Amino acid sequence: MPEVRVKNATKKYGKIIAVDNVSLQIHANEYFCLLGPSGCGKTTLLRLIAGLVEPDKGEIYIENRLVTSVPPEDRGIGFVFQEYALFPHMNVWDNVTYGPRVKAMGKKKSEKLGREMLEMVRLFERFDAFPSELSGGMMQRVALARALAAGSKLLLLDEPLGALDAKIRNDLRYELRKFVKDLELTGIHVTHDQAEAMAISDRIAVMRKGKILQVGTPQELYMHPQHIFVAHFIGESDFLEGYVSKITKKESIIELRGRLFVHTLDKTHEEGDKVVIAIRPEVLTVEKGKKRRENSILGHVEGFRFEGTNVRCQIELENGDSVVVVRPALMTEWFNIGEKVTVSFPAEKSFVFTYPERGLKRELALE
């Protein structure tokens, strides 16, 4: 049950800085996710930990051992590749027992491990099938069994569910977590799917452009995003631009476009600062007609969609800004397009960020 530490690791590919001075600590026995948009350097960071690429700078420790220049075969890791990389010229059995064999564990032990792992992923009866004869979900489970049979306690997974159907993906992700927990491993799981990361992680590191923006439990990231990109990427957020117009003892009042004023509990800005308020769509309330509420803004309905569990309203505010409101379908009035409504939100449920230097759009862009 190793702990992993990455210290100031940097990896460049030509001009691209794939991993930019990253430091990170992953606890023993933890199920940890590296989450971020495509191209942010998740895979590169994982491969640095695995030893498949060498950092230009920085150090990597596994179980307090400096492994920066240790080759992958001596790091005691298991790695599950996105496309599984099952050896096409070997059957399931030979794939799964490859690790024990090349580690010269002995025939008896190899067979015992192979059998155990294949039984665990419920594929023992397919031991003589070749990878090309298996479905995506089966290949994924063989890849997992193979990584686990090598006997390592640190499991690295690069988008292990990325190539699967939505339904199987949902089933398998809980299974992955269960294996890691049951076998007392440490798991590092790379994904660009925030719902997947939220569902299974103990902690998540959100990455963008080679940097880690925030590390925390799913709740922490959702409830207390420390970076506007995190508020955007984890769950959903509505953004309203404005200026801090007044700071009182309890709250700060923010002027939005069109001389609208709202209250927030923000303490980190000064009067005159340009800021962005982020609000979760499910925190917003919509009511028909004109109502007087805390932080209320008038608007009209632009779009209304039924999505099963929720309904989603697109609302254009009176100042021209636009927000999305998501409400549980069974507990909400239904609206007609064009209908006049009042939108409101509680002050304590909003986050205030400094307006990004590069502009809001570019700051939130995924690439």
Next chain:
Amino acid sequence: MAHFSITRFLDSASSKSSVRYALYLSAITFFFALILIPPILGIFLKWNTMAETFQHPSLMSRATAAIYASFAIAIFVSIIDVVAGLPAAWLISRERYRWLNVLDTFVDIPFIIPTATLGYSLLLFWSSPEGISSLFGDSFVSPGWLLVILLHFAFSYPVVVRVMVGAILDYKREYEEAARTLGAPPFTADRTITLPILKRSLIASFTLAFARSISETGATMMVAGAFENGPIFIHNLKTAQELGYEGALVFVSFILIAISCLIFVTIRLLGPRLKMPIKKVWLSTERKLSGSKVTNLRNGLSLLVFFLLILIPSLFVALPAVYAIINGTLNEAVAGVGNWQGYWQSLILSYSVGAIATLINTIIGLPMAILIARKRLGTVFSSILDVLVNIPLIVPSIALGVSLSIFWKNFTTIPEMGLLILAHLAITYPYLVRSMAAAIERLNVSFEEASRTLGGRPFTVFRTIILPLTKYSLFSGAIMVFTRSISETGATLAVTELETAPVLLVKWVNILRGNIESPIPITSLDVGLGCGILIVFSFIILLVSRLLARRKGRY
């Protein structure tokens, strides 16, 4: 405007399946009538001459010895090629040094310069007083079987390296990485994962090297001395016209063709079933073999072999060529004095025949490539065609020439120029078809389907999708056809008295060494310059093809 309407006409004609089948049918007819049947059927027409040959035991024993020598050398050289070429390919495709790019280009040199030139260059290097022999006083390696082996190694090694570099670059490295994360040291990962996955390419490279060695004639003639392999024997018979020679000719050609085909089919059928020992692991030994010491040693040896046995001997002819430029032979050459008039004529003949063969093969080879790659006439028939198309590659070219000329002379009074072109067509055909079929196979069918759903007719799809996406393969296939034609010697000698450039160079070397009488003497500077000029042209072709291949969107 006229061009526009022609393409429109072809586009709409291609919608009719009768037109398409007519095209495919004519491609197949051309293939059988011009490429495949004549070189094989010819010898059967003279089948009964063989009976007489069996009366001449001395001729028979020479013949069997020559056949044995051909196959022994081809198999031995192909094995050495793989053993030496694989580490070199690994070095080129895996290490990240700048100079490896240069090395990568140099590897093609012995492949692209006409083999006759290569033969002379090796002769100079290994056994003339100007070469390495000057260090040893006596001729270091005299003409004979050892020099033949060195020569065949030099021109077949690039084939293996080229094929394997391509295969290693295409190979999904994740398999190897997966093996590493499972605990395999690099050597074990390569042995148990990478090589078995690349097995097809390994077999293909072996086959190609084998084919090159079994069929080469021109260069071998220069370095063989008194030694005879199949092609040399055939050539010697033709020149000497001894009693019973025709039967012996037919006999040797037949055996060479038959055994080559047999070996080829065997490799095709059994190759995929070849099992490599991948179950067992010798951990401590393989760990040592993975170490940087062993790796550096291996890389060093690969480079040493490449420079010492391949590159330097291949380019050694540059030395007399440079002398020739300095001492004024170049002026004579340019003025066309003495032997040089014939040289320029032969050069023009070579390049014309090369151009014609390239053009015709491109036209008749393209539909065939599509047929094979897209299995237009069913899987079984396409696979059979796929095998048949390779046959001219493995048939010794001089045997092919002998048979082809018997065949055509039996039916028509064909001018020698026609025979020459037919021979070159047959020998070079596989290069274009193989290269294009592979490129089209790699091309995702969905591009074509997308074009069809957007309203493209079959010919439009070909014109706007397949051709643009495969044009670099088409180009490289054409270059291969062209260079192979330029360097062809064996079949040319067999079918005609016309002298192409390599045939002329072989003759010059023979005059130089006193094997043939000639009114005008030849100096070694003449031969050096003659070779040098051919090499320069080859370099230009190599450079152009490299530049084009480096462009983006290569397929």
